[in-house]
Amino acid sequence: MKLYAITMLTGLVAGITGCGKDPRLEKGEAVFVANCKVCHAQGINGAPIVGNIKMWGPRLEQGHEVLVSHAITGYGLMPARAGRLDLSDENISNAVLYMMSTVENQ
Template sequence: MATTAQTSALRATAPAIVVLSVLALSAPAFAVQKAREGRQVVETVCAACHAPGKDGAPKIGDRAAWTPRFAKGIDALIDSAVNGHGGMPARGGVVQLEREELRSAVLYMFNFGLPPVAPPAEVAKADPRHKLVAGTDIYLGAMPAEAMRAGASSKASVPTGKGYYHLNISLADQRTGAQVKDAQVKLRVSDGMSEQASALAPVVANDSVSWGNFFKLTSGGAYNIQAEVTRPGVARPIVTNFEFRAP
């Protein structure tokens, strides 16, 4: 997060000319179309700064840069896009953009390079990997990296090499049935000989949040996948184990 000094420095250096030229380029497109998709908004407006990472703008598809910003919550992040934040002009400098459009644009930039994530209900139907612990439904999903590379529009964030899986956890509150969006999730993946442990990064789609990361599963044997879920309002971390065999 930028300090006040950095923030005002960014403000001072943000070139007004860039913002104006973005406006001039995009205004005609915006006059005609009402429902603008995240991708279109990004390509016509946000990309001017977010593609090159101008003045420290988090780059499109750079989840390492975006993830800490999501820590304050999606809505607070959308607020910054609406109101401006440091070198980030309010609404990207295009006043006609509506909040929902900015939201779609932010999610598009965050998820760029990943295939769309199935919402938890579908994951649950398609996948028997489900546990219910401490009032929380926990679903494990796994997708081979090769499959993701085939579907992804940018290959940059999907590891190459054999045996990588994107392991994904999605959560629902058992009592309300609502999706849990504010948890922190860690996974420990062990084949009995070696162990990989990692905090998962949020994977945000329009209305769903899950957590995922890549793990290398090459032994061909069975893996124990231990998920540790920390939920605000739940006193202790919720721990559960899945048996997983790389197909």
């Protein structure tokens, strides 16, 4: 069932990206580089490393909406809005979508 959920989500992300580059992913990548990369590139404080299927697999199963909620309100050692209260819900949603998309080809 877990593999099925990951496959379904991967298909969703692939569908988003299949017809040219989705602007949400481009915006999300910019937000990621400016705000999320510090922790998510190195796994600081347990942050899942971007592109790492083992770390993202269980999170992908939770779905985009749950992951966005965690990012907005804070989760574990991650502060709400990654400590950037000026980030909009849309920016956070795009960044989460971008990070989810990085495991697509794993």
